[in-house]
Amino acid sequence: MEEKNKDIKIYNTLTHKKEKFTPINSEEIKMYSCGPTVYSYAHIGNFRTYIFVDSLRRMLKYNCYNLKHVMNITDVGHLTSDADTGEDKMEKAARKEGKNPYEIADFYTNVFMEDMKKLNIDLPEIITKATDNISQMIEMVKEIVDHGYGYETSKGIYFDVSKLDRYPVLSNNDVEGQEAGARIEVDPEKRNPYDFAIWIKAPENHIMKWNSPWGKAYPGWHIECSTMGRRFLGENFDIHTGGVDHIPVHHENEIAQCKGAFGQNPSNYWMHCEFLLVDNGKMSKSLGNIYTITQLEEQGIEPLAYKLFCFSSHYRNKLNFTFEGAKSSQIALNRLRNGYLTHKNGNNSIEENVIKDYELRFHRAINDDLNIPEAMGVVWEAIRNENKCKKIAELILKFDSVLGLDLENSQKYIEKTTQNIPKEIEKLANKRKEAKNNKNWVEADRIRDEIQDLGYIIKDLPDGKIKIEKK
Numbered sequence: 001m002e003e004k005n006k007d008i009k010i011y012n013t014l015t016h017k018k019e020k021f022t023p024i025n026s027e028e029i030k031m032y033s034c035g036p037t038v039y040s041y042a043h044i045g046n047f048r049t050y051i052f053v054d055s056l057r058r059m060l061k062y063n064c065y066n067l068k069h070v071m072n073i074t075d076v077g078h079l080t081s082d083a084d085t086g087e088d089k090m091e092k093a094a095r096k097e098g099k100n101p102y103e104i105a106d107f108y109t110n111v112f113m114e115d116m117k118k119l120n121i122d123l124p125e126i127i128t129k130a131t132d133n134i135s136q137m138i139e140m141v142k143e144i145v146d147h148g149y150g151y152e153t154s155k156g157i158y159f160d161v162s163k164l165d166r167y168p169v170l171s172n173n174d175v176e177g178q179e180a181g182a183r184i185e186v187d188p189e190k191r192n193p194y195d196f197a198i199w200i201k202a203p204e205n206h207i208m209k210w211n212s213p214w215g216k217a218y219p220g221w222h223i224e225c226s227t228m229g230r231r232f233l234g235e236n237f238d239i240h241t242g243g244v245d246h247i248p249v250h251h252e253n254e255i256a257q258c259k260g261a262f263g264q265n266p267s268n269y270w271m272h273c274e275f276l277l278v279d280n281g282k283m284s285k286s287l288g289n290i291y292t293i294t295q296l297e298e299q300g301i302e303p304l305a306y307k308l309f310c311f312s313s314h315y316r317n318k319l320n321f322t323f324e325g326a327k328s329s330q331i332a333l334n335r336l337r338n339g340y341l342t343h344k345n346g347n348n349s350i351e352e353n354v355i356k357d358y359e360l361r362f363h364r365a366i367n368d369d370l371n372i373p374e375a376m377g378v379v380w381e382a383i384r385n386e387n388k389c390k391k392i393a394e395l396i397l398k399f400d401s402v403l404g405l406d407l408e409n410s411q412k413y414i415e416k417t418t419q420n421i422p423k424e425i426e427k428l429a430n431k432r433k434e435a436k437n438n439k440n441w442v443e444a445d446r447i448r449d450e451i452q453d454l455g456y457i458i459k460d461l462p463d464g465k466i467k468i469e470k471k
Helices: 044-062 089-097 101-118 134-146 221-233 244-262 293-298 303-310 323-344 352-367 372-383 390-403 407-419 423-437 441-453
Strands: 009-012 017-020 029-033 067-073 126-129 150-152 156-159 196-201 217-219 237-243 267-273 276-278 319-321 456-460 466-470
Touching (some): 009 267, 029 044, 029 221, 044 067, 044 237, 044 276, 044 303, 044 352, 044 390, 067 221, 089 101, 101 293, 126 221, 134 196, 134 221, 134 244, 196 244, 217 221, 221 237, 237 244, 293 303, 319 323, 323 372, 323 390, 323 407, 323 466, 352 372, 352 390, 372 390, 390 407, 423 441, 423 466
Parallel strands (some): 029 067, 067 126, 237 267, 276 319
Antiparallel strands (some): 009 017, 150 156, 156 196, 196 217
16 A cells, blocks of 8 residues: 555644644544435535545545544434424424324435435445434443533423533634523523433424433434534544535534533534535525426536536535536536547657656645545646547546546547437437538538537537537
């Protein structure tokens, strides 16, 4: 195995600065990622975060680290508000669809995993459901209570934030300076307005509930991740990831619970992916601008093209999604595939120092807080090199071990795209060819424009054949 590199820098939300990454154990990186709440379809905003985590995994592997990475599946306990209000999302979805919560969880988990496969996302070594960790959660709640950080009310067991040396630690929220109802409903049974539920007493008609020292109940969302991280990774691990929406509530409360149970912040580095905007605005069901991977496919945008689209912005910057931008990424992906194949089939030679320069700059970019946009600049520079040679193709595949765009199978994707050209477009292409044979250039150009208006590009190849691609 190659010697591990020591030049990785990552932005740590905990310290609000970019830091040199120093693992606890150089033989294995331990990492925890917040997974989906499987009550509905995951949308492209969710998947921006999973693409970021995929890039992080691949970067660490590129640096020759072994990984022990855990991702949870939340199938109980996530209320309709990230704070402690509303009802369990699983129960609400079950009632709406006329199924039980376990059926809902199984269905949407399978859809999520299929979408992850379409995006060629490198799956964590351990994927665990919240409902498979209930006994461990009960034990952790007991510890929190026994250590004086938890107390019982008529609604459940609450965490007493006033007992902490500091709260919050990730965000800059001024808890004491805000009114009690600013984030959550005022509850007279709480000792402090920002105390949160770690174990919730279940109503009689609640389906998902378990016996506990405090009666039939179910876990709070925050205790789930704290428990699963501890169970599979121990009380101190390297990296915890999630979306920026997790910072002010969920991840703050995870840290609080761990301090209450075993006296420390569980993770040394906290990494968060920024929001995906849609047409420069927030995604919202009421606005009808929440899109799934399947809906992108229906618009002729491959999941891998969306992945490439996400590489256009650093993970810590907001990214604005438009269908125009996504379709441009589809065109770029096709060019990337063709460029790779051109080098693969090339017979030119290239100086070794050119290859080493590409590799060094790519490596520096990904190790600099996962700067994938800069790394993609190196990829395109290599693709456009006039010396078409196999060494560049091999280098591109090495880079793709981080990008995860499945460039090794470029020919398969190109053939598939060609096979899926609608008959209507093929007929127009044949009419254009006939017009060109008759030297009717005006008609040929008109048909070409019509084909473009329908979302396809027609290209005349040197051998007299034509090539049709989606825009």
